[in-house]
Amino acid sequence: MKHAGRGAEVEEDARVFHRIRRRAKEPSEAQRQFAELHAQLQGQVPPGFGVPAPEPPSVEPAAVVDDFLPPELRVPSHDQIEGKMMPWKQPLVLDGELAACIECGAYRDWLILSTRGEIWLRCRAGHQQLETRIDTAWYNRHSGPADLTHANFEDCLRHLGH
Template identity: 55%
Template sequence: MFRRTRDREFRDAQRAGQALLAMHTELPLPNTPATDAATAPAAPEAAEVPDFLPPEFRAPSRQDVSGLMMRWDLPLVIDGEVHACHCGAYRNWIVFNMRDDSVWLRCPAGHEAKEERLSTAWYNRNSGPVDHFHPNLEDGLRHLGH
C-alpha cells in the first residue's frame, strides 16, 4: 500500500507543511483573525499575480498528501462488534485514510488491512484536526507510537 512514490509525495507534502509553518512563525501575527483575511478581497497588487504564493508555500490540502493517519487506542467497534486483527490485537490501532478514500487499519504488530466498512466520512467524523505532517510513513508511525 505504501509504495516509494507515495512516500515521496508524502515527503513533498511534508516539506510544504514545514515551509508554511516556517513562514507563519516568521510573519508577525495578523491583527485580524485568519478567517477575515481569507474572505477579504485580494489586494490589487496580489490580484495582478496569478499565483501569489508558490506551490511550496501553500497549505497542503487532502489532495496533496498520500494520506492521513491517527491513533485509535480504544477497541474499535465496527458494525456493533469489536474489530480484531487476525493476530488477536483489538486496540492501539493506527487508522489510515488514503487519498483514494480507503481506510486501512494497522495493528500494534504491524499488520495492515483495508477496512471496507470504514470510509473517509467515518474518518472525518472521528479524527481531530491535522496537526502534523510527516516526511514519511515511518516518521508518522513513530509519532503515533507504533
C-alpha cells in the same frame, strides 16, 4: 312574491354594475395627471443621454504576489498528500462486532489510515488490514485536526509512537 322581490334585486344589481362600468370607462384623476405629465415630457431628452461616456483613467496593473503565507505556514491540499492517519487507543466496535487483527488478534491501540478512499487498520505489531465497514466520511467525523505533515509513512508512524 319571492319572485317579485328577487326581480327588483336583480334590477338594482344591474344598475350598480352599469354605473361601475361607466366609471371604469372614464379615466381616473391619477390617470389624467399622468397623461398631462407624459405630454409635457414627450420629446425631452435627459442630460447626458447619447453623449459618449468619458474614458476611465488608466490604472496600472497590480503586482502579482506569489502567496500571502510563507511556505512554512501553508497547509497541503488533499491532492498533495498520500493519506491521513490517527491513533485509536480503545477497542473499535463496528456493526456490533469488535474489530480484531486477522494475524495477531489485537483489538485495541489501532492506527486508522485513510488513503485513496480506503480505510486501513494497523495494529501495534504492524499488521495492516483493509476495513470495509467504515468509510472516509466516518474517518473525517472521528479524526481531529492534523497536527503535522510528514514526508513519508515511517516518519508518521514514529510520530504516533508505532
